[in-house]
Amino acid sequence: MKETSVLFVCMGNICRSPTAEGVFRDLVTRSGMDKAIRIDSAGTHSYHIGKSPDARASAAAAQRGYDLSALRGRQVCEQDFLVFDYILAMDEENLSNLKRICPNGQEHKVSLFLEHSRKFSEREVPDPYYGGAQGFEHVLDMVEDAAQGLLDKLAEAHSLRA
Numbered sequence: 001m002k003e004t005s006v007l008f009v010c011m012g013n014i015c016r017s018p019t020a021e022g023v024f025r026d027l028v029t030r031s032g033m034d035k036a037i038r039i040d041s042a043g044t045h046s047y048h049i050g051k052s053p054d055a056r057a058s059a060a061a062a063q064r065g066y067d068l069s070a071l072r073g074r075q076v077c078e079q080d081f082l083v084f085d086y087i088l089a090m091d092e093e094n095l096s097n098l099k100r101i102c103p104n105g106q107e108h109k110v111s112l113f114l115e116h117s118r119k120f121s122e123r124e125v126p127d128p129y130y131g132g133a134q135g136f137e138h139v140l141d142m143v144e145d146a147a148q149g150l151l152d153k154l155a156e157a158h159s160l161r162a
Contacts, residue, residue, distance in 0.1 A: 004158050005038040006150070007084040008113060009094055013043030013073040016090040016125050016139055018053040020113060022066040023140070024147040031151060036160045041071065042080065044097040048073035054129065060136035064144075081106040088113035088150075091124035114142065116149035 008020035021041035028037050052058070053068045061068050080087065081103050087110045089095035098110045114123055125142050128135030154160060 003036060003038050004086075004154055004160065005084045006040075006086045006088065006154075007076075007080055008039075008041040008088050008090070009044060009076055009098060010041075010090040010125075011043055011045050011094055011127065012047040012129075013041055013075070014048045014051055014054045015057045015127065015129050015136075016143075017041035017043065018068050018071045018073075019057050019061055019066075019136075019139055020088070020090070020125075020143045020147065021071060022053075022061055022068045023143045024150065026066050027147050027151055031155075033151075033155070033160050036158070037154065038084075040084070042074050042076040044076055044094050044101075046075045049075055056128070056133060056136050057139075060133065060140055064140060076101070078103060081109065085109060086111075086150075086154075088116075091127070113150075114146050116153060117142065117146040118149045119145045 008017040010016040018041050021039055025039050028034050051073045053071055058068045089098055089112055095112055112123055120142050125139055128139050
């Protein structure tokens with residue numbers, strides 16, 4: 001069986017996309033599908049290459065049982081469009097950035113992460129970087145919901161089972 005691959009993308013790869021990676025990785029592992037789904041995250045900008053996730057994102061995630069400590073910031077590269085099946089942007093600006101650098105023929109892989117949400121009507125995961133702790137909690141609420149919707153979609157579309 002071919003591995004299905006998912007890349008979560010925000011601007012700097014220290015708040016939203018590593019949170020999505022950590023939450024989705026935990027969900028996939030608990031579902032027993034970790035051998036079938038490859039997961040990573042990246043940023044459209046080079047601000048935080050090699051850096052750990054934001055301490056506030058890590059703390060909020062840890063309070064819910066998610067460990068982001070092994071994750072490091074990296075920038076999206078052209079190879080990502082060839083390697084990943086799903087490239088999920090956290091907001092419209094990063095979606096636009098991804099579409100701008102996307103090689104021809106790979107556009108179908110790029111979309112907004114919250115399209116997989118079942119509870120939230122918003123299209124974008126807001127950037128909590130300049131706000132308080134509550135923003136990170138809200139991001140986690142959104143990410144947990146969309147991650148479950150994404151896993152359900154992948155399981156059905158790719159006949160994945162534990």
